[in-house]
Structures are given as structure tokens and as C-alpha cells.
Amino acid sequence: MKFAHIAALIGGLLAIAPASAETLIRIGYPGTGIDDRPYAYGDYVAVANVQQLVEAEFKDVPDVKVTWTFFRGAGPALNESLAAGQLDFAAGLGDLPSIVGRSRGLQTKYLASAGSHDALYLAVPPDSQLKTVEDLRGHKVAQFRGTNLQIATDRVLEKHGLTEKDIRFVSLDSNAATAALVSGNVEASFGGSEYLDLAKRGAVKIIYSTKNDDPTLGRNSGLLVTAEFEKAHPEFTAKVVRAFVKAARFGSDEANRQAVFELWSKAGLPVESFEADFKDEPLAHRLSPVVDDFIIARYKDQAERAKAYGLIKKDVDIDSWFETKYLKQALLDLELKNYWSTFDAKGQKVTEGQVEHTKAASN
Structure with missing residues (x-):
């Protein structure tokens, strides 16, 4: 009787249990x-x-x-x-x-x-005297370190005769980099299409894009x-x-x-x-x-x-x-x-x- 009771109990539990876990x-x-x-x-x-x-x-x-x-x-x-x-x-x-x-x-x-x-853009304040990637030497630039933006930026620099050591990089996420650029806390920033609307409104200007460069960039x-x-x-x-x-x-x-x-x-x-x-x-x-x-x-x-x-x-x-x-x-x-x-x-x-x-x- 004891085994029959246990079997019945187990059967009942299985009956009310979900058929499969989510x-x-x-x-x-x-x-x-x-x-x-x-x-x-x-x-x-x-x-x-x-x-x-x-x-x-x-x-x-x-x-x-x-x-x-x-x-x-x-x-x-x-x-x-x-x-x-x-x-x-x-x-x-x-x-x-x-x-x-x-x-x-x-x-x-x-x-x-x-x-x-995926295109990469280099944005600067509207009154900036920076005109090319080469002009970044010694300047304060925002970059989202550890992301694919970092190594894509490094390749752009290399194509233009620079390295990370030539730039004063500040690690900021995309939203923070945009704010820092508009407020003048950095002199330039690499990023994506988020800068195009700002450029249209005159808040920044785009001085470089990978779209017009080596097809392996980006x-x-x-x-x-x-x-x-x-x-x-x-x-x-x-x-x-x-x-x-x-x-x-x-x-x-x-x-x-x-x-x-x-x-x-x-x-x-x-x-x-x-x-x-x-x-x-x-x-x-x-x-x-x-x-x-x-x-x-x-x-x-x-x-x-x-x-x-x-x-x-x-x-x-x-x-x-x-x-x-x-x-x-x-x-x-x-x-x-x-x-x-x-x-x-x-x-x-x-x-x-x-x-x-x-x-x-x-x-």
C-alpha cells in the first residue's frame, strides 16, 4: 500500500507540473x-x-x-x-x-x-580650424574605447600617417561624446550617423568620412x-x-x-x-x-x-x-x-x- 500511495502521489505531481519549462x-x-x-x-x-x-x-x-x-x-x-x-x-x-x-x-x-x-565620420565644432584627419595631431578627441569604433578609428589614423599616441583621446560613450563635442569639451569626435543631424543644424561640421576612403575602412x-x-x-x-x-x-x-x-x-x-x-x-x-x-x-x-x-x-x-x-x-x-x-x-x-x-x- 505504501508504494502504491507513493506512486499515486508522484503521478499526481507530474499531472499538475508544466509539460516543459519555458x-x-x-x-x-x-x-x-x-x-x-x-x-x-x-x-x-x-x-x-x-x-x-x-x-x-x-x-x-x-x-x-x-x-x-x-x-x-x-x-x-x-x-x-x-x-x-x-x-x-x-x-x-x-x-x-x-x-x-x-x-x-x-x-x-x-x-x-x-x-x-558601416561609415565612420569625424566631427568637429563649427568654428574649428581642423580640416583633415592629419590635423588631429596633439588635439583632444573623443573615442568610445573598447568598441569597434576604436579599432576602426585606429585604421583611419594609420591610413593618414598617425597613431593613437599622436592624439589626446578621451574615452566617452556615444551620447557623452556628442555632448562633449557640442559643449566644446573635446575638439573632435569619431562616430556614426548621429553626427549628421547635428551637422545639418550647424552644431558641428563633418570634415572626414570613410565613405570616400579605402573600402576596407569602416x-x-x-x-x-x-x-x-x-x-x-x-x-x-x-x-x-x-x-x-x-x-x-x-x-x-x-x-x-x-x-x-x-x-x-x-x-x-x-x-x-x-x-x-x-x-x-x-x-x-x-x-x-x-x-x-x-x-x-x-x-x-x-x-x-x-x-x-x-x-x-x-x-x-x-x-x-x-x-x-x-x-x-x-x-x-x-x-x-x-x-x-x-x-x-x-x-x-x-x-x-x-x-x-x-x-x-x-x-
Whole structure:
């Protein structure tokens, strides 16, 4: 009777217990909008977030919840969260912080490009006498240290005969750097499209852009998953990648240019900033998820530079980091295998994607 009673009790507990525990899919993004708004901009990750495309992939999967976290501290703060086991995916993580994380033992897989050829701008006060990158020697310049902005800036300096030692850098996050520049507390600042609206309003002036320089300059970012999550949930990993590829497809279509800019404006920047940032440039040039020779070369180059600059202490194995099977399957399933152009290691186009044949919207 005792065993029968215990069996009945266990059976009752199983009957009232949930069929399966909830699975969290925790996505981190290395940045925020203006005034810390929980929105991204300038990439397809922002499209996926606003349109809830990842959530839509799991609409028929019970007990799955998707959460998003936006980090004001950018890549370094996101890396800390990864190290603490608080995230499963890093979406839009810049090349330098992801390389630093890998060098320090973070177990991740690089699934897809989340952005490439991202333009870099050099802004100065409107009355500044600085006119070129070379003029920065000895001046006080804002830079978000530890992010992909740092190594992208270092490459620009190198192309123009300078090094970090020639500049009086002040480490400030994007919002603080903008405020410091406008108030005159720094003499220049490297950054992204956030400076274009200020330039239009006469608060700053842009004296340099990577858009008119070497095609290997600029910033790159990726979509990463923790090795633990990918091993435990390969089918969920595939769904997440599929959702982001859908976002990249929408974001790369010139027919959606205005809609994409309006979506990005939720981060607090005006549509006009994105119109200026992407002037005479197809959306697909930056919003491609494809991992081609250009992307691989950029990460290898950044890893070498990070070690040379003392940002990491040991070599980083880049080749074994990339896990593109989910991306390839998503491109095949969604009939997008040849949708985006591919580029060689020097940034020259190798194959022309189908997206190139779509009619570009007027700029």
C-alpha cells in the first residue's frame, strides 16, 4: 500500500507540473538610441526588433519567450553579460569587442554578418580650424574605447600617417561624446550617423568620412550565439538566424528605403540623418548577412591589429569561429542564396546580387 500511495502521489505531481519549462531566448544589442531609448538603428537588427521577426518565428512554439536587452555600455558591457551567462545571442556586436571576448575565453559562434562597410565620420565644432584627419595631431578627441569604433578609428589614423599616441583621446560613450563635442569639451569626435543631424543644424561640421576612403575602412559587426545555446538548441538557433535574414531582406530592399529610415528613427535620430548617411549608397551594401571573403578578412585583420595595439594578448583563431550552416540554410529556404553581392578581401565586388537589380529609391 505504501508504494502504491507513493506512486499515486508522484503521478499526481507530474499531472499538475508544466509539460516543459519555458525556454528564454535572450538577445543583447551593443547600444541604445538617443537618451538611452531601447532601439537600434543603422542595421537589420533594428528591423528585426521593431517588426518582432524573431518572436514571429516562435509563434507556434510553446514555452519560448524572446527578450531583448540594449546596452548603453556597448560591446564591453554586452561581453560582461555574455560572460555572466545572461545572454544567448549578441546581435550587432562589433568586431573588436567580439574578438576581445573570444580572446578571453567567451565561447561563441559567429553566425552571420550583422553589418559591414558601416561609415565612420569625424566631427568637429563649427568654428574649428581642423580640416583633415592629419590635423588631429596633439588635439583632444573623443573615442568610445573598447568598441569597434576604436579599432576602426585606429585604421583611419594609420591610413593618414598617425597613431593613437599622436592624439589626446578621451574615452566617452556615444551620447557623452556628442555632448562633449557640442559643449566644446573635446575638439573632435569619431562616430556614426548621429553626427549628421547635428551637422545639418550647424552644431558641428563633418570634415572626414570613410565613405570616400579605402573600402576596407569602416566598421563591421556580427550575429553571435553562445556555444552552449547552439549545442542545446540547434533548431532554435536556426529559427533565430532565419528571422534575422528576413530582416536583412526587408532592410536591403530599396522599395523599403523610407520605411527602414522611419523605423530607425524610433531610436531618436531624424530620418534625414539616415538619408544623408546612405546617400548614393544601396541599403544592401551595409545590411547584408552574408559571410564572404571581405568579412573574414576584416575579422582576421582586426584580430591582428588588436594584438599589435595591445588590446588582446594572444592570437585569436578566426576560421573555427564562423558557423555559417544556419545562414546557408536560411538563404536556401528563403530563396535568397544569390540575393546579396559578395566582395573579396580588399572590398572589391566579386558577384553581383539580385538586389542590385531592384530599382533604387531616389535619394
